[in-house]
Amino acid sequence: MIEHRICLSRVVNPRSVAVIGASDDVGKFGGRVIHYLIKHGYPGRLLPINPNRATIRGLPAYPGIGTVPEPVDVAILAVPVAHLLRQVEDCAAAGVGACIIITGKLADAGAEGAALQDRVLEVARAAGMRLVGPNCLGIFNMTDAAMLSSSLVLEAERVKPGGIGMVSQSGALMGTLVSVGLHHGAGFSRCISVGNQADLELCDFLDFLIDDPATRVIALYIEGLKDPARFAPLLRRARAAGKPVLCVKAGRSAAGAQAARSHTASLAGSFAAFEAVCREAGAVLCDDPAVMVQAADALDRLPRLPRAGMGLAVIASSGGSTVTTADMLPAHGLRLGEMAEATRAELRRWMPESHVHLPLDTGSFDDGTSEDGLSACMRSFMADPDIGAVVVPMTTQPAMAARAALFPELCRQGGRPVLFVMTAAEVGDAARQALRAADFPFLDRVADSLAVLRALEAESAGRDRAALPPPERPPGAGPAPALPGGALTEAEAKSLAAAYGVPVTRGVLAQDADAAVAAAEAIGFPVVLKGVSRAVVHKSDLGLVKLNLADAAAVRAAFAALPDIPLDGVLVQEMARGEAELILGARHEPGFGPLVLVGTGGVLVEVLRDVQVAPAPLRPADAEAMLRRLALWPVLAGVRGRPALDVAAAVDALVRLSWIAADLGPRLVEMDLNPILLRAVGGGAVAVDARATIHGDDA
């Protein structure tokens, strides 16, 4: 156990800061650091270190950190990499609490740099000194006016304090996101660039922000988690604390590119696992960093959505902007609200019946869009049981600023989010200024407002999940039979499934044609023959599967036609039929734990990639929610007069599989049930093929 000299809150809010390599020249890193500290009003002790100057920016300069006559909470180092180790050693010797190392070309630049980084960490660890970075851009602490950074975003006149706490593995991206936030009038508590995370890492600061009274919303830019197992528990703790967490995770596109042996490994890769863990723990995963910061601002400064799944109202004075906004909703997974009669009645007071619909064009108001009418319509929207939020895509119009200024109070009264979009550019600046003055967020692009709403929707769904009881084991689910390590045969994989109550096709392993015919007669025709070999993963690709054999002669003919490869036997199975094919899968993701997957099965499985992944074990409601998110869902629910399928049976099979994953834990490399045939309501489901791989050791 390392005894640290300083706690995280002192790293973020130091009473004293030494700037190694301080300079009067703002063209230099050390010059910018001290400039920004002064410019943004750092209230603590500021200690420039420079062996060649007596004063810097009017402050007494010290020749080295060892000569500073007072305690130093934080030293900021933006020194050439060749000098870094010596400087860190000096800081350690001088009793510095923590070093923020802006210097790069350490572990980010190959093996030599990594070795140096290790050495730096060793020195710090030995002394109980904390490190932020290296290769980071430092810390912006807006709450306490401590800008411990050389980032050019600090050229901004003022960095507004507020509720958004950010941790980022990219310093430049963090600077950009703060700049975008400031444009929109967003306020930040602390923004921490963690760089190479030699010592302090993203999860440490996430942990800190959860308890930080100044932070109301947390935004994370993640490239890779140092210790994935810390992440989900922290997300759950943040949710319990009422603090939404948003994140962008780099590497989404690479995830799909890896060739993978099983469907489940390819479809539930590490990005899918990350996504599943975020959903389960109530965190909001965004694609676009710029959307993340705007969504964080909306969560900080606007009311939250009452609950997930509600519709939207779209209202503006331009028919063109309302219609094109409405057209963009489906691509964002959003919909217009179904207005209640009371809402319609209110709208009728202001406009002809023919215009009483969403999206609402206020240009149709009988009185020419009076403030009274606009306010009355907004109020009725925000009392409507199916309208969760209002989007206002304002185009150029008279009195934009005055009109915009109505919305903060309407939003406050209504208690639902109002996404105000100033779609014009500079000509809309007066409206933007009015909203900044009212401390009310605005967006510049309709597409952003919809992406933000999607994030709010995810936050809301995550909140709804927090109240659920823990999953319960269904009767007869387990225990697992004894299993060999390595790839299981189909029969072994099916017996594992059966031990948890997942229905599988009846089958008998036969070693010759006579035994196969006897087995077929016992099972009942038609049957399927499957050549079984531990060496073969995709049987049908090798001609090892013979379907729909109607009589003994057909069984004999099929047996004879099996390809001449070494087989462990021939499985004779009932020929099951169903109305739809699902794939169910399970695997263990290191750091994230057991996962289950469900998707459209059969030949389309890797084409459509219509899958949902979730951490195991599942509640029945979780399993049903996964099925409902599939593109295939309408088929399960009974599309176009076709029978509704036995969703309850699919839910049950998925829940039971999730307990296999939960019980086997890291022993389960992966398991596929593909396809599972689903029949009409009451007809149940049955897995017709199964495969699984088990870790050889019992670890």
Next chain:
Amino acid sequence: MIEHRICLSRVVNPRSVAVIGASDDVGKFGGRVIHYLIKHGYPGRLLPINPNRATIRGLPAYPGIGTVPEPVDVAILAVPVAHLLRQVEDCAAAGVGACIIITGKLADAGAEGAALQDRVLEVARAAGMRLVGPNCLGIFNMTDAAMLSSSLVLEAERVKPGGIGMVSQSGALMGTLVSVGLHHGAGFSRCISVGNQADLELCDFLDFLIDDPATRVIALYIEGLKDPARFAPLLRRARAAGKPVLCVKAGRSAAGAQAARSHTASLAGSFAAFEAVCREAGAVLCDDPAVMVQAADALDRLPRLPRAGMGLAVIASSGGSTVTTADMLPAHGLRLGEMAEATRAELRRWMPESHVHLPLDTGSFDDGTSEDGLSACMRSFMADPDIGAVVVPMTTQPAMAARAALFPELCRQGGRPVLFVMTAAEVGDAARQALRAADFPFLDRVADSLAVLRALEAESAGRDRAALPPPERPPGAGPAPALPGGALTEAEAKSLAAAYGVPVTRGVLAQDADAAVAAAEAIGFPVVLKGVSRAVVHKSDLGLVKLNLADAAAVRAAFAALPDIPLDGVLVQEMARGEAELILGARHEPGFGPLVLVGTGGVLVEVLRDVQVAPAPLRPADAEAMLRRLALWPVLAGVRGRPALDVAAAVDALVRLSWIAADLGPRLVEMDLNPILLRAVGGGAVAVDARATIHGDDA
């Protein structure tokens, strides 16, 4: 034939403009119109009309249009609707060439307004006077400094002349788009708000812009086409003139909402028809108006993509911004380029081998991102055979403006589009200013740059199509047999398909069980029975289809089990098998002509909505391109070791169906071949079900 007093170029570029209701008060519409004309330097004769003032803005005012002693090319009317007719009558009497009517509450506000609009049009027509509007925002003619509008976007200091011509059915949206364009440094030729299109309509101005030397790119906001038949020929004329056309079409989301009788009508609705016509004619359809204007600017001021289907380079100094940009590509249908060895060799000169990959982080440069290195990498990208364009998502970094200023010349030299994104907000303004000064476009959001690239990709694909020869009729395609009006029976629909060489299942219509058994024996078991009735569209929903009947007994049993409803007979058919199910469809869209559709067939057809629509007739290459755009394509091409399917047979069937659509023209209400079973290569395709509806008359 109406004799017009004035040609369109005079409406857009009038020598003299009368402002009805002119005022010194810029709070009034008429005050703003004259203010903006003066402010933006209108060089022609400016004639204020106001009975109560001797001068306005220092110009002599006239009490009425009839008292103006000189010819008036254009009068602008922003008068109360109650006075409109009288003012238009006065203009007609005074010999005015055209009226731009800003006044609203005409056809946009119900039947009474529509009647007044008709009366206004009648007056204008009788006099040969043209109308723009009513309910429009007028015309911005940047090329000739004639701002004939009251739009508040004209508050901008300067409206930059340039190559973008715009026509919009929403005035407010047009103002907003001009504002967005000006922010990005885009220049416009003419922007025309057409309002209710009483007389002059969108296609008139599209026609004008195609011949307009000042216009290089055309952007359209369309709510509904007055005469759809004009549209596609104009798009083709624009392409021939080398002028890309971009459009946003309102009503996309509503299109899918209409309940429809056949799959084809529901899947190939009017929005899909519009989309198909745009693709065929090389126009670019955008979802987001703000993306449209930025894409238009890119087409105006950047080199075009060399050809469709190339990859991208992403390069910036922040690993975070390059990685998140790369992650966003797949969702936009884009991909990174595969760098050629020559490109890799150039990159190796500047950075360690481990960093030689796309996206490229210039933070990894050995020399700290020198301008030389950046320029060399950019040049090698733009010479790479697989890199069509470069995206530069700049975050906060030192010397942003100087760095940004490198790109215009690099882009000019390289001859490929460079999408420069300034991802920071105000702190990036110096970089924006540098690019405006260099007349080079920039974007503010990575998501915008990718949406713009998608539009550039569509423009490029449209250009590639222009060189194709006209479709040729395949041998044996037609003529059509005599057809009754109304819904055809399956047998009639199949004989129509067969007359064009589309393979259909063999079948015999039987009236009793004995005849069915005899037919089955002639066809060969197993067979299918289908109860046939002109009154039934979806046979399987009523239990009228009995599959896989293996012998005579099964045929008799199935015949007896048919539901007791009046039937035209029972079709006995071969039981066809295939590896995949397609739907093929055809219909006639008024104004757009014959269309064909292909998609994933069977039970998933309306769930997945995996369909492609195109105008008929098709070339084989068109048909194959449609198949390649399906989500199902990997199944057709042979996914995961499964056999490649007979794509040539699917192409042939689709081409032949397209000639049915082309030959029947408006007589064909709709035709579905669903499913068509596709077998492995060489196995062909066969339509197992068919339905069609024919217009009763021969019109």
